[in-house]
Amino acid sequence: MKPAPFEYHAPESTKEAVDLLAELGDGAKLIAGGQSLVPVLALRLAVFDHLIDIRRIRVLRGIEERGDSVWIGAATTEAEIGRSALATRRVPLLSRATPLIGHFQIRNRGTIGGSLAHADAAAEYPAVALALDATVEALSPRGQREIPAAEFFTGIWTTELEPDELLTGVSFPVAAGRRGFAIEEFARRSGDFAVAGAAVAVGLDPGGRVSASGIGLFGLGPTALRAAAAETAVAGIAVSDIDPAEVGRAAVADLDAVPSDLHGSASYRKKVGAAMVARAWEQAVKEAVSG
Incomplete structure (x- = not known):
């Protein structure tokens, strides 16, 4: 057609x-x-x-360090993010998520603003934005406003954007200290949308206790989700006392709108999701401990 x-x-x-x-x-x-x-x-x-x-609007493209954040223009392609040394160094979770998006032809054209605005439940970037407490910038005739990622994704392919708003960019805060990041997903074939996946960020204090964490889930609801209960459960706990499998189970325990389709039942997706969280948590902790 x-x-x-x-x-x-x-x-x-x-x-x-x-x-x-x-x-x-x-x-x-x-x-x-x-x-x-x-x-x-x-x-x-x-x-x-x-x-x-909006491809001709130059101010919507670019990757810049702005104070304690990295700003990425909405029309910046996924391929540009994947090649960016700044993104790799300062926002490693975003950089690691990029190769998982479709195929290279898609990444050459697809943009970060498009991914966030489309709000596909199985997409990687929305989950990363949640895990990293990103802030989305939007412009309308009323002026510019900032929307926390936690408030941006509202449902199936829907966001907090008003009909007359243009997504202009997204800022990712960069935290100092011992940090670790990982993303894991399960897909039927390379390049397919994920059946389930998790993006994890972990921060440790000098004593090896969890001082900050972000767990973004994708493929497990009508939109990207944040596993707030699991994050609360590990706060202040020594990582040596945390079982990654338990973190995974806690992350999916209270999900009540998990999709069920040809790719898997809701119960299957939850099991896969728990496993992805556990794997990502383990890898992120290893990086934080070694850092």
Whole structure:
């Protein structure tokens, strides 16, 4: 099939893009890499009268260190993030998640802003954003605002973004001290969406106790989730006294909307999810201890 007819717009500034969103209303849709949107349009699962292409807006691309955070422009491609020495050094969890996204052709076009705004439950970047307490930046005719990742993902393919808002970038805080990061996922084939996965960040105090942790889950709910109960359970505990398998079980214990489909039942996904959390936790702790 082919997409329904639409009018194409290519603004060269964020103001122009936001003005178009406000003017065209619900009939307009933003597009950057198009790796999620184009298949949906081709199958006519969605129809829009206008597509607003933001690839020409230069200020939406780039990776910069800003104080204690690393800022990444919304139109920065996944491939650019994967090649970035700054991202690898300062936001290693994001860097390690990147090779797991589809295939290299997809990463050459797909963008971080598109991944976050699309909010696919099985996508890696939303879970990483949750685990790292990222902040999403959005621009509208009313001005710019910041949305914590914990409040950004609201449901199936839905976010806190208003219809006239443009996602302009995302900031990842960079914490000092003994830190460890890992991401694990299970997929039927390389490049497939994950059946279940986990992104884990761990911080240790000088005594080897857990001073901070973030556990982002994907493939285990209507959107990316944070395993807050498991994080609370390990706070202040010496890592030598923590069983990774128990962390995994705690992370999925209270999930009540786990998908059940051709790729696996809800109970199967929970078992896989617990195993992914346990593996990622173990690897992140090893890195934190050795650091």
